[in-house]
Amino acid sequence: MDPRLCGAGGENEKMDRWIESPWVLRILALFLAILLYMSVNVEEVDLKKKTENVPNDNVATIEDVPVDVYYDSDNLVVSGVPQTVSVTIEGPKSIVQSTKALKDFKVYVDLSNLGVGTHDVPIKYDNISNQLKVKIEPAYAEVSIQEKVTKEFKVGAEISDGMLGNGYQVDSLSVSPKTVEITGAKDVINQIAYVKATLDSDELIDGEFTGKARVRVLDSELNKLDVAVDPETVEVTVKVKNPNKKVPVSVKEIGNPPEGVSIKDIDIDPKEVTVYGKESALDKLNNVEINIDLSKIKRDTVKEVPIHLKEGLNYVSPQKVKVVVSVDKRTKPKEDENGTAEITPDDNQTQTNDTNSPNSVITKTIADIPIETRGLSNDYVLDSMSPSTVNAEVTGEESVVDKLSKDDFSLFIDLSGLTVGEHQLKIEGDGPNNTDWKLSDDQVNVQLSVKKR
Structure with a gap:
């Protein structure tokens, strides 16, 4: 027999004996058990993760559930009870869903047996299935119970x-x-x-x-x-x-007259006006001021100048004043080509002597100018007014007067402060600038009565 074969057979025998050894089998069994345990555990972890990512239909939270309060409302006043709470329910899916949908349950606090003072009371519920777990947030309320009082106040x-x-x-x-x-x-x-x-x-x-x-x-x-x-x-x-105060009108002169013109006189009509406004503003008011630009005055001039009011004042009567400016015009020498001075007539003389000038003075009557009413109290009614229109005789330069109509006048009567009865009032208002005008009537008769409620 080949000795090499004998050696190989010995090795096989040793391997067989090792495999058949009980310790080897035990170790192998333990290894396989560990592998099996690890495999099962990994599957459970994966399943748990998947389960956590799936919504739990067995739990629901119902927000803003109103809270009823049971107490002696005739004699007591209660504070501290929340108006709404959150209710979380957990249990069988079908019961959770129907309870959430119907909301046919009640949440309440019962203070019937409690007296005046501060109390910690549980917030309870009714008509929720016993198969559900219920959690209310907040679960308790700190309630103050006090005596109800009714009192009259001014x-x-x-x-x-x-x-x-x-x-x-x-x-x-x-x-x-x-x-x-x-x-x-x-x-x-x-x-x-x-x-x-x-x-x-x-x-x-x-x-x-x-x-x-x-x-x-x-x-x-x-x-x-x-x-x-x-x-x-x-x-x-x-x-x-609407308090009022009478104050004088003063003139503020702006600029200088043109060369060859000197101001002889400035007259105001009326010299006083009535100003309406807050008492605090009226107390500081001593006069109203109007501006006259002298640089534009070349001849005798009649102007209607509006009165402008400061803050806190709301009305002035009349709203404009008539300003008459009289001038002295000096003749001035004008040298000819030979240096000889000659006297040039002033503008007034030229206009007066030239009857064909477009600046000839004429007089015109404007009829049926309406008269407005102002300041009538809400407590009274204007029953009658006579006259309600007037005529105006206007004198001025032809080029100005020819273009005038009743729309160039703003006439009114002031009914402020009047009571029931007959009254005679002065007509106030404005007319065209650079003219003299006179009304056919300067007063109006009115009749006032109490407004019916």
Whole structure:
């Protein structure tokens, strides 16, 4: 026998004996068990991850569920109970979905057996299936129970100055009803410092005005208090006034007259006007000023000059004044080519002697000029007015007068401050510039009566 074969057979025998050894088999079995355990564990982890990513239809949260409160509402006031809570339900999918859809359950706190004071009370629920787990957030509420008090308070009226027409100020404010009943917790009622009704209007107020205003209840730091007010709104009536003052008109001269012209006299008509506005502005007013530009005055001139008012003043009567400027015109030497001076007549002389000049003076009558009314109180009605139109005799340069019509006049009567009865009023207003004009009537008779409500 080949000895090499004998050696090979010995090696095989040794391998067989090693494989058949019980320790080898035990180690191999342990290794296979570890591999199997690891394989199963990895599959469970993957399954768990997949499950976590899938929505759980067995749980639902219902937001903004209202909370009912059971207590003696006739005699007590309760605070601290949340208006809404969140309710989370968990259980069988079908019951969770139907409960969430129907919302036929109640959430409440029961204070029936509790007295005045502060209490921590559970927020409970009713009509939810016993198969569901229920969680309410918040689960408890710190509730204050106090004695209910009703007390009568006087209402104060307010109005913003920004609602008043320019120059107007409040004469009086009144409220109807004058008092309201306020109900709330006793300690809240004791905090009341102000009960106000603030009038609001989209339009500027320049006469008597009545509007509705909501009543506000405030503490000393102007914080709104949680109380019930009866009635919630009141009527506020405001009466306004438009103070006035008579002041003189003064002239401010601007510039210098043209060469060869000197100002002889400046006369104003009227010399006083009535100015309306806030008392604070009137107190500082000593006169109204009009500007006259002397550089444009070449001859005797008659002008209607408007009066401009400062802030806080809203009206002036009349709105324009007539200014008559008289001049002296000096003749001035004019040298000819030989250096000899000759005297040139002034403009007035030229216009007077040249009857064919377009600046010839003429007189014209303008008929049926309407008279407006201003300042009538909302409490009265104008029953009659005579005359309602007037004629005007206008004198001036032909080129100016020929173009005039009644539209060049703005005439009015001022009814401010008048009461029931007959009154005779002066006609005021404006007319065309650079002319002299006179009205056929300078006064109007009017009859006033009380407006029917």
